[in-house]
Amino acid sequence: MSYIQSFRRYETKYLLTEEQAERLLALTGELLTPDRYGDYTICNLYLDTDDFYFIQRSLDKPKYKEKLRLRSYGNADGEQQVFLEIKKKYRGVVYKRRITLPCSEAMEYLTKGVKPPSVNTPMTEQIFAEIDFIMQRYRPTPKVYLAYDRLAFFSKKYPQLRVTLDNGIRSRWEDITLSRDSGAVFLDTGVNDYRLMEIKSDGAIPLELARILSQLEIYPTSFSKYGNIYMNAVRSGKEILL
Numbered sequence: 627m628s629y630i631q632s633f634r635r636y637e638t639k640y641l642l643t644e645e646q647a648e649r650l651l652a653l654t655g656e657l658l659t660p661d662r663y664g665d666y667t668i669c670n671l672y673l674d675t676d677d678f679y680f681i682q683r684s685l686d687k688p689k690y691k692e693k694l695r696l697r698s699y700g701n702a703d704g705e706q707q708v709f710l711e712i713k714k715k716y717r718g719v720v721y722k723r724r725i726t727l728p729c730s731e732a733m734e735y736l737t738k739g740v741k742p743p744s745v746n747t748p749m750t751e752q753i754f755a756e757i758d759f760i761m762q763r764y765r766p767t768p769k770v771y772l773a774y775d776r777l778a779f780f781s782k783k784y785p786q787l788r789v790t791l792d793n794g795i796r797s798r799w800e801d802i803t804l805s806r807d808s809g810a811v812f813l814d815t816g817v818n819d820y821r822l823m824e825i826k827s828d829g830a831i832p833l834e835l836a837r838i839l840s841q842l843e844i845y846p847t848s849f850s851k852y853g854n855i856y857m858n859a860v861r862s863g864k865e866i867l868l
């Protein structure tokens with residue numbers, strides 16, 4: 627499997643109506659190309675401490691924050707490949723490090739501390755050591771299942787530019803597994819038929835894209851999927867948070 631294990635980039639979020647999303651795609655037709663996977667579902671298990679240290683710190687918007695998650699493209703179990711990731715953000719710059727391994731190995735590690743046999747190369751050893759340091763220090767466990775549907779685009783003109791449009795954000799606080807999507811509750815974002823857009827780049831957004839965003843009155847917003855789901859659970863008195 628070929629994938630990027632480590633990268634640094636800027637990520638800017640925008641909450642769009644469906645109409646704005648349609649107009650944006652129409653105006654960026656020559657700039658953005660759909661990626662080869664088309665419309666797909668991303669499933670995550672977010673790890674946190676029993677007192678939810680990571681998400682509470684993230685919501686405080688510090689200069690530096692980090693989070694751990696297990697990610698799959700579509701539901702996964704057994705020998706299906708998943709990504710174990712550490713994502714850090716410092717002064718607006720996102721750093722992500724990840725390894726790929728069978729879902730069964732990942733769950734053995736996250737729930738029992740068993741080192742995955744798939745961690746057997748210098749690069750995976752190094753990234754795993756970073757993840758394991760945080761695991762040993764904070765002892766986080768899988769707390770919530772979080773999934774959403776994504777359209778992703780890249781630019782032939784700007785190779786480091788990537789644009790994603792997510793909707794159907796949903797979560798489940800029980801049966802924390804990647805093997806199924808049923809039982810998940812959809813998040814109310816406050817925007818009907820929304821698309822949460824992320825523009826990912828290694829620097830400034832290309833001027834031609836910035837002009838289109840301005841023309842459509844699309845502006846950056848602060849939006850955390852896990853953060854919104856956590857705060858909804860707090861407001862509703864979710865038992866798992868007590």
